[in-house]
Amino acid sequence: MPYKSLLAILCFVVLAGCSDPQAAGKFAMPPMPVEVAQAKVQKVTDRFDGVGTIEATDAITVVSEINAAVVSLPFQEGGYVKKYDLIAQLDDGQLAAEVARDEAVVAQNRANFERMKVLVEQKASATKDLDDATASLKIAEANLALSKAKFEKTRIRAPFSGLIGARKISVGTFLRTGDAITELANIDEIRVIFSMPERFLLQLKQGTEVTVSSAVNPELEVKGRVIVIEPIVDESTRNARVVARVANPGQKFRPGMSANISVVLSERANAITIPNEAIFASGNQSFVFVVKSDSTVARTALTLGIRLSDVVEVLQGLEVGANVVEAGHQKLFEGAKVMPISTEKK
Structure with a gap:
């Protein structure tokens, strides 16, 4: 019987009892x-639900490390590049000449070193002359290593595999050190950054499973693990920054997107x-x-x-x-x- 019906019947009984003077003294x-x-x-299940931000596992702005003109940009904008693929070729004419010059200087100093070594062994020259020849050879070799390192910087290669962005410059552009060429990001795996209130931190540990779903497509759901729990709690919010590493099949999650976070802290x-x-x-x-x-x-x-x-x-x-x-x-x-x-x- 519905609750309201029972209450109405009981009220009727009470009123009826009160209307009988003889029953008034016996009312209960x-x-x-x-x-x-x-x-x-x-x-x-004790569960924490929140919202986080997606970041690439690795993400860089590809820049020039030397002053030089762009000769070629052999990459497909928005495409996938492998580690060590060539992204930009810079003019290497001057640096190639410097390498050739330093190679000649090294050869000359090595020959002088060998000659001095023989003369010292024959006691036809002072030991100091051999020391000077040794120092000159080492300086020449160091200069050659430096010029070769500069020469290698004319070939800008991908430091890791990932998706490459749009070109920020064109062939023929004269780049100065630090000028941007494009963006490169590895999103085969992603990092999800979120904040967790201090009251949950004692239950959270590295390796705890995290479920990540898309805020715009709830059917898109992947799982990952907590890799970082920042040691310092923000004193204004009483939250700690947490980082989870998550697989990204099909690369459907992109850096900068928001994501729904669910963490199971305990179960009974x-x-x-x-x-x-x-x-x-x-x-x-x-x-x-x-x-x-x-x-x-x-x-x-x-x-x-x-x-x-x-x-x-x-x-x-x-x-x-x-x-x-x-x-x-x-x-x-x-x-x-x-x-x-x-x-x-x-």
């Missing part, structure tokens, strides 16, 4: 109709739960009214655990199967007589 408060629910065992398979509506508070303590076998209620203090959208975990204070008042407890008191109405679905 009728049982209060209340909805009850049973404490059940179920699996509960055999938790005792009751409906959220059954809980009421007095000060800092949570209580429920437990319906006893004689249909009276007992005000019972509880220790609560994980709170879900519809139920709350009870850590202490209730046994499995206990009947608690879910609705109608506002006017109850210790020992009050009730008429339980089960809310369990048949």
